[in-house]
Amino acid sequence: MKKLLFLLLLGLPFSRLAAQDYFPNNESVRNENNNFTAFTNAKIYVTPTQVIEQGTLLIREGKVINVGKSVALPKNCVVYNMEGKTIYPSFIDMYTNFGVANPAAYSGSREPLYDTKRKGFYWNEHIRSEVNASGFYKYDSAKAEEFLKAGFGVVNTHMADGVARGTGLIVPLSDESKTNKILFDKVTQHFAFTRSVTTNQAYPSSLMGMIALLKQMYHDKNWYKNGNSTYKDSSLEALIENEKLVQIFAAEDKLNALRVAKIGKEFGINYILKGSGNEFERIDDIKKTNAKFIVPVNFPDAYDVSDPYQANQMELADMRFWNQAPTNLKVLTENGVVFAITTDKLKKLEDFKSKLLKAIKYGFDKTKALEALTTVPASLLGKPAELGNLKNGAYANFIVTSGDFFDEKTILYENWVLGNKYVVNDMNSKDVRGNYELTFDNKTYQLKIEGELSSPKAEVKTSEDKKVNAKLSMANNWFNLLLKSDDSTKVEFHRLMALVTDTNQFSGKATMANGTESYWSAKKTSVTEKKAEETAKLEINKVFPVTFPNLPFGNLQKPKQETLLFKNVTVWTNEKEGILKETDVLIKNGKIAAIGTNLSDPSAKVIDGKGKHLTNGIIDEHSHIAISRGVNESGHNATAEVTIEDVVNSDDINIYRNLAGGVTTSQLLHGSANPIGGRSAIVKWKWGLSPDEMIYKNSPQFIKFALGENVKQANWGINNPTRFPQTRMGVEQVFMDYFNRAKEYDEAWKAFNAQGKKGKVKAPRVDLELQTLAEIINKKRFITCHSYVQSEILMLMRVAEKFGFRVNTYTHILEGYKVANEMKEHGVGASTFSDWWAYKYEVNDAIPYNGALLHNQGVTVAYNSDDAEMSRRLNQEAAKAVKYGNVSEEEAWKFVTLNPAKLLHIDDKVGSIKVGKDADLVLWNDNPLSVYAKAEKTMIEGVVYFDIETDEIQRANLAKEKSELIMQQLQEKNKGMITQEPKKKEKIEYHCDTLEH
Structure with a gap:
């Protein structure tokens, strides 16, 4: 008897036994759907590239069980006929x-x-x-x-x-x-x-x-x-x-x-x-x-x-x-x-x-x-x-559509997630969207229906193109349209109803505003496929080409290196040869190949320089242009771990403006919000190239320090400043503390490198901040220091000497003339302004003769911009050294070329016109120190990045482009497309004291 019972049990359907729970769980009675669900006769995208026509999708318990052209359906199966429908993975x-x-x-x-x-x-x-x-x-x-x-x-x-x-x-x-x-x-x-x-x-x-x-x-x-x-x-x-x-x-x-x-x-x-x-x-x-x-x-x-x-x-x-x-x-x-x-x-x-x-x-x-x-x-x-496909075993996540999802008219009916259905649009709903000829009360109207399938909107116009107040609702394929009556003195509506079975043409009963009844009809007006294609093409605007960078004055093609021969030009060599008249200069492979008279090269493009001046490119030792999202990291009083090299912005229009002013190289400095700022970036302004391609290759390493009002937060506007230091003597203490810590850090790493591999010493923690400061102590990194007051200028030199290094450059240094002898003895250079003074209290003693006085004492002097506007007129700033101090024209020109190159330790490559140096050159139409001088060509390593003739052509093309873009947008508005209000972007021009909000 037991054996017979066992055999009977074996004969029961296994799936039924496996799915049956004799006892309900402790929380609630189970209500799970363990049945199969099948979707037949559908076009099924198993994956984007695997498509089954007239296929079947079988799911159970939230997963795909089978999919294919011919799938056997189990008995306990709910079947949905998806004839004419398309199924995609959700x-x-x-x-x-x-x-x-x-x-x-x-x-x-x-x-x-x-x-x-x-x-x-x-x-x-x-x-x-x-x-x-x-x-x-x-x-x-x-x-x-x-x-x-x-x-x-x-x-x-x-x-x-x-x-x-x-x-x-x-x-x-x-x-x-x-x-x-x-x-x-x-x-x-x-x-x-x-x-x-x-x-x-x-x-x-x-x-x-x-x-x-x-x-x-x-x-x-x-x-x-x-x-x-x-x-x-x-x-x-x-x-x-x-x-x-x-x-x-x-x-x-x-x-x-x-x-x-x-x-x-x-x-x-x-x-x-x-x-x-x-x-x-x-x-x-x-x-x-x-x-x-x-x-x-x-x-x-x-x-x-x-x-x-x-x-x-x-x-x-x-x-x-x-x-x-x-x-x-x-x-x-x-x-x-x-x-x-x-x-x-x-x-x-x-x-x-x-x-x-x-x-x-x-x-x-x-x-x-x-x-x-x-x-x-x-x-x-x-x-x-598990996801993104409808293969066996994947989650049953899919959408059901009326056709190609990427067709504007396609309707999304259902979205199934883990086998659970969400109805987006009733699959049995008729799509009445389109244009119709509406006949009602012996009059003809134009009826336009658009919007969502589930909530369409109607627009009705008379034969005279007069808009009629109308409201449409759809439920269970019943069309219900309210039309305002012709009587303008009353708010009354005619009611038009019909059961839609054919979306091309339908009709029904109309209940007039006065209570009488009549009939109406709507017939869809067709559009040929050809016209539809033509309409689609018209919707695509002419696309303007991308430029490098994709800004006004960007280049359609990245400029290339050329072989150039300047003939009969006045050459400002910045070398012992001085200024050479009627001289030729040959540029080849990005370098200055030859300087002399009667030079020739059959492969060179010849440029007539008669009456013009050729100089090396201007070098701006202190700039803040082309920096992304902050020139100051003001969150700590020492931020030596940050570097401008990480945030060079190659898409700043000021780069092009600098090139137009003859600037080829700049040092991008951190601001002056803290005593120890961030590391700098020395860049060549290769307009159109990426940030990494602009950064000077294997450049000497610099860092920005600062003294004075900014670092002690004198002008920050905080009610109760909390960050140390708050005084000038506190600034000195910051330097002492951090250099002592950096010295200890350096010693710890040297000890580890000497013994750590033998397992005797644990690895110190890498500290990017102290690592950078240790580079200064080890003379591998140079300091450019924001400075004004003579007492602090002397203070930092004493701190540096205590730790065995020298300050490389004092920037601003507007009281430098007071301590020129001490600066000369220390070996520090000066990067100053020509004639800025009295713009804050600690600048009260500044004088325009500062640069000349420092120069006369043997200090290497440069003029910098610290300003986006001034940086494109540095040639005129150099001329002020002639006016204030009687510096010779040749020496004054070095203030913005060779001297900043020396301060940046790159004078072996740039800063003068000498065979073998980089061909970073500017062709001027006049003496470069003249207010009438214009840069006609500015090149970097033999690549012309600014050309005044090209600039004129670009200005005309840009005006035309803007006009065409305005017309495109006007057409968008006329088509009824969504538009946004024009916005003028306020550009932030960074200075030393600019803080991010």
Whole structure:
């Protein structure tokens, strides 16, 4: 009997037994759908490149069981006939903050905080790597509906706060179970160049500070990981624990993308870069990073330029970006850059499809678009089997559409997430959108229906093109249109109703405003395919070419090195030969190849220099142009770890203006907000090239120090300043303290390098700040010091001598004439102003003869700009040395050429016209010290980066381009497209004391 019972049990369907629970669980009676669901006769995109016509998709318990042309259906199967429908994998947005609200903003004292108050965490509160977004996640039904309507099934979300932001998680956009369901926790680790809102900690206050902080964080992580720390740091432990997760960095700009890629290369991290949509402007450099990207589609709306006064305030660069931005995805694809698409930064999620279709109209491939929304983000997130496809075993996340998703008229009906259905549009709803001829009450009207399928909007006009007040509603395919009666004295409506079975033509009963009844009809007016194609073409604006940089006066092609022969020119050699008349200069391979008379070279382009002057390029020892997001890292009193080299902005129009003024080389200095500032960048103004290509190769290393009012916060406007120092004597103490610490640090590393490999000494912690200061002690880095008052000038020289080095340059140095002998004895140079004085209290004793007096005492003197406007007129500043002090013209010219080259220790390469030196030259139409002198050609290493004739042509072309762009935007407005108000961007011109907000 027992054997018979056993055999009977074996005969029962196994799946039924396996699925049956005899006892309900302790929490509630189960209500799970364990049935199969099949979708038949559909066009199925298993992947973007694997498509099945008339296929079947079989799902169960939230996963794909089978997909194919012929799939056997189980008995317990719910079948949906999808004849004429298309099924795609649901989309994935891998960069959101869905359901994770930003933390509460800091609300404590407004005084800046310099030390952390947190215990057991990293010393900087903008590092929040310990944050796990899952601990803050709460399903957002309203936002989820927006995503679902746009076609998304899952999103990766994180807390968008801080520099190191912690981990992200993948969540489904289905609240079927009304729980905060998490699909995958701790998938990603996030970073950005933004401060946390949770703290008032002052550091970092600039982009270069954030970059330095990240570098220091990674050094600390490695040091901590090797067991060198005696204290617990939860932030570093989280970094170590999560270092193998997907690393996502919100670069948010093309140049930031290059900066992040460099950090990744230095520390062996393959970041996925969240872009901004301007990658096309530097596509060659973007491609070289080999990074993968997450790219938004938030192309800007056209500007309303109907007011000519407002249009005149618009930057051409902004208009050009509006014109070019829709090509970004196409350009990335053509250059082999792997990327996913995100909805981030869209004003409204409902705009997602229209923005994406715009990119497709501008050449973005549809298959690549689908990949960027499905398989690519799934792969980047490390979930290629589970997400982004409809293969066996994948999650049952898919959308059902009326056809090609990338067709404007295609309707998204349903979005299934983990096997749960979300209805976007009723599949049985008739799509009445279109243009109709409406006949009613013996009159003919034009009826236009547009908007969402679920909530269409009607526009009705008479045969005389007069608009009629109308309101349309649709429910269960019942068409209900209210039309205002012709009687203008009353607010009465006619009611037109019909059950729509055929969207090409339908009719019904009309109830008039007076209560009588009649009939009406609507017949769709057709548009031929040819006309539709022509209309689509008209919607694509002419796209203007990208220039290098993509700004006014950028070059269509990057300029190339040339062989040039200047004939019969007056040459200012800055060498013992002095000024040579009627002389030839040959430029070859970027160098000065020959100087003499009757020179020839058959390969050279000959330039007639008769009556003109050839000089070497002007060198600005102290400049603050072309720096991104902050010239000062003011968060600490010493910030030697930061460097301007990290934040060179190659897209600053001041570069071109400097070239037009004959400037070829500049030292970009940190500001004067702290006694020990940041490291500088020596750059050559190679207009159109990348930041790294501008940085002087193997240049001597400099750092900015500062004295006086700025560093003691005398003019900061803080009610109760808290940062040390507050006095000039405190400034001296800062130098003493930091150099003593740097000396100890240097000795510790030397001891480790001598014995550490034998295992006797633990590795010291890498400290980028002290490492830099140790370079000064070891004479590997030079100081340029902001200075005014003689007492402090003498003080810093004494500090330097105490630690065995010399101050290289005093900049400003407006009381230098008082201590010229001491400066000469110390060996320090002077980079000063020609005639700026009395602009603040500590400048009261400045005199315009300062430069000449220092020069006469044997101090190497340069004139610098410290100002974007002055930097393009430094030739005239040099002339003032002739006026104030009777300096000879030759020596005065050296104030802005050879002398700054000497101060920067690059006079072996630039600063004079000598065979073998770099061909950094300027051709002037007059004596360069004349107020009438114009730079006609400015070249760097034999490449002409400014040409006055080309400049004139460009001005005419730019005026034409702006006019065409204005017309394009006017047409957009006339078509009824969304426009935005013109905005004039206020550009910040950095000076020594400029602070970031």
